[in-house]
Amino acid sequence: MYIGIDVGGTNLAAGLVDQEGRLLASSKRKVNPSLGPEAIVSDILAVALEVLEAGGASREQVEWVGMGIPGTVDRASGVIIYTCNLPFLNTPVRKLFQSGWNIPVLLDNDANCALLGEVFCGAARGRESALVLTIGTGIGAGVLIDGRIFTGFNGAGTEVGHMVIETGGRLCTCGRRGCWETYASATGLKALTREEMERSPESLMWRLSGGTLEGAGGRTAFLAAREGDEAARRVTEEYIRFLGAGVVNLVNIFQPEILCLGGGVSNEADESFLFPIRRIVERERYSKEVPQTEIVRAELGDKAGMIGAAFLGRVAYRGSGAFPGRNGNKFGV
């Protein structure tokens, strides 16, 4: 069996997973970003041992520990190069973890872990060509090509959230203007919602938000639109239009066999989320005379990162010339 750990800015979530992707046990603990990197790795080790105990398993039964990181990792050396929300900077996480438990440790970013979760036991099960989008604070993507994770030559590819879809548009945290994720992430949806609320003082969205702009969240517009609120409908339509624009771009660029939409927003009803996106893709995709990409919802929800991390030992990489993944990693198939 394997242990997968989703290392988030708020929580550490560990799962004990068997070869078939069944989640045998899970464990969670808060992470305190104000602690130093060594203390956080100690917490990662602690949550790994917790889930082992919760599953009634011994250290010897575990083949490896995989970790999904919200940032840039060096897969070969097991170092976290950089993360936004945690104080890791060129931190040798593998080495630190192994000083407490000497077991193979594999790292990748959270978007690739979500991809692996869906490929090994979710909506993209058994596919060799897949793209999984995680729509959250930003937009992450994992891309599978011929059964391997595509990384770019330097390991930093598939940053699709930072594809400009509106030249000179909204300022993004990355410094560019008009990046897809400034419109189509949950953060972007909240911004569109609040802007429309300011224009529409009579909108139901105010009541659902407790009368304050700050109270508006990623679900507010979808909930109000379902009640027939016109201002909310404008928000959801605009949001879907932005999200769809980027999805069509990715279909035209990658032509994956299947594209899975994940993250909190993807839990909205099919009528207001999945179906309109499918209609946009059908209408706007470039190559119409060839087999088409299936557009589906991701299946594993917030467990995708944890389960996918557990499968990091069963995948190899594609395109990462600068990293050993080029010829498959140590545990690669």
Place this chain on the structure above:
Amino acid sequence: MYIGIDVGGTNLAAGLVDQEGRLLASSKRKVNPSLGPEAIVSDILAVALEVLEAGGASREQVEWVGMGIPGTVDRASGVIIYTCNLPFLNTPVRKLFQSGWNIPVLLDNDANCALLGEVFCGAARGRESALVLTIGTGIGAGVLIDGRIFTGFNGAGTEVGHMVIETGGRLCTCGRRGCWETYASATGLKALTREEMERSPESLMWRLSGGTLEGAGGRTAFLAAREGDEAARRVTEEYIRFLGAGVVNLVNIFQPEILCLGGGVSNEADESFLFPIRRIVERERYSKEVPQTEIVRAELGDKAGMIGAAFLGRVAYRGSGAFPGRNGNKFGV
């Protein structure tokens, strides 16, 4: 040796190429799109035999004939599925050609041929990770991943010209609005030039265009800007901004080791073309703490398609699940 044929909407250009990519002879003839597909394939056969004679070679010395097509091809069956500018529609080009000369015939789109040209004997020589852009009537891209051409599962991927960079923007020939190529192709440049000329009756661009809007071409704004014309400078700056926006998107998505800019526009002086694009990429790319993509000019000019087509027998494909290329084509390495 090999024969490579660039099948364009106006010309057929054939080259006799040796193993090292040296162009031993070339031949060209006009194509008449009003003739039926069979007649055009006869012309393709004729130009192939012409270049053979021009090079003083015999049929037996040629290992295969490669063709670059401005459209969608089925590589496995040697059928042109569709082209914009020629009357091919599910045309069995390989079969038709072989009825006159029974030799292996390989087909791919022109953007992938330009990629191969640069990879085998141009700016991306010897690279395993590369992206070659051809900026012409539209924008084509070929992407090399681990030494193979990336195609998407259905063979129709890397249509980067149809990545929206301006949601709801200019109408594209594909039916979407705001596609990159409506701004950043040579056609887009001409449109920007003519719009600015209408706003600026005093601009030097009018004189360079013989006093008519129709006289303005892809070079007009660059030429006038070099003479200090302010209106022309606005055009070239806007054009470079649009071109750069898409280039940064592609760097963030593919992180190729090298990105080559080809097509007519790329012949402008480095100061007004290559250097400003490099500055935009350096400023706007997402992942700054990893090795960076080199941004260079393509080297083979209008011979890239012909030379690249000649090398179609020496490459295999990546990601094309629906086509035999998945495991390398018959002549693949």
